Amino acid sequence: xxxxxxxxxxxxxxxxxxxxxxxxPISGHRSVSWYQQTPGQGLQFLFEYFSETQRxxxxxxxxxxxxxxSNSRSEMNVSTLELGDSALYLCASSLGGPISTDTQYFGPGxxxxxx
Amino acid sequence: AQTVTQSQPEMSVQEAETVTLSCTYDTSxxxxxLFWYKQPPSRQMIxxxxxxxxxxxxxxxxxxxxxxxxxxxxxSLKISDSQLGDTAMYxxxxxxxxxxxxxxxxxxxxxxxxx
Numbered sequence: 001x002x003x004x005x006x007x008x009x010x011x012x013x014x015x016x017x018x019x020x021x022x023x024x025p026i027s028g029h030r031s032v033s034w035y036q037q038t039p040g041q042g043l044q045f046l047f048e049y050f051s052e053t054q055r056x057x058x059x060x061x062x063x064x065x066x067x068x069x070s071n072s073r074s075e076m077n078v079s080t081l082e083l084g085d086s087a088l089y090l091c092a093s094s095l096g097g098p099i100s101t102d103t104q105y106f107g108p109g110x111x112x113x114x115x
Numbered sequence: 116a117q118t119v120t121q122s123q124p125e126m127s128v129q130e131a132e133t134v135t136l137s138c139t140y141d142t143s144x145x146x147x148x149l150f151w152y153k154q155p156p157s158r159q160m161i162x163x164x165x166x167x168x169x170x171x172x173x174x175x176x177x178x179x180x181x182x183x184x185x186x187x188x189x190x191s192l193k194i195s196d197s198q199l200g201d202t203a204m205y206x207x208x209x210x211x212x213x214x215x216x217x218x219x220x221x222x223x224x225x226x227x228x229x230x
Contacts (some may be wrong), residue, residue, distance in 0.1 A: 033217070042222040043206065056217050070155060092218075102203060103150070106160035 001027055004093050004107035012113045021110045023091030025072050032074040033104060034066060037088040049074050050096045053105040078083030086114045117142045119209050120177050128197055136224045138190045138207030147211045149183070149190045155203040166190065202228045203206035
């Protein structure tokens with residue numbers, strides 16, 4: 001079974017631009033979570049989608065948004081990029097469900113650099 | 116709010132030796148799951164082992180085992196017969212059993228296996 005895939009793997013943007021990252025979960029997985037990883041803040045939860053609905057949200061500004069499609073693929077968008085948005089963005093998928101703590105499996109990440 | 120603490124930023128051990136990574140957590144919930152994830156230099160986050168809090172038996176996966184002390188809120192990872200491929204960042208993570216897919220991570224322990 002193919003793992004979680006993320007595209008693109010690397011991105012370079014300038015301040016003020018916007019960016020869209022994509023995540024394809026493991027086949028059959030319905031929950032997709034997004035995390036930001038930086039040297040200073042570590043791993044922080046952004047949001048989680050299940051059945052095309054945002055089910056959980058972390059403490060990030062509204063510039064960070066996401067969505068999930070009917071095939072469970074997910075995208076996250078960051079608008080008006082700031083230097084501090086430079087990070088590794090990780091996507092994780094799990095089986096999901098109404099009450100679920102299934103194991104999350106991570107993709108390779110997208111390295112975003114904001115200049 | 117849940118917190119996860121890893122007090123050992125860096126560790127190193129000779130190949131074939133045994134090493135233990137420490138993790139403590141704080142929660143008021145009684146039902147939850149704990150994980151150890153490994154992130155090698157390639158950056159792909161890989162699940163090492165998972166422990167359900169309601170299970171008293173410590174989880175094991177080949178050379179990896181945990182010492183789960185629920186009363187002490189401690190969850191250490193033991194790696195036996197360490198191999199060069201074990202060199203990585205190791206993250207302890209917590210998730211509650213309330214339909215919440217948000218993983219809370221510790222700050223990580225950088226483990227180096229010395230040939």
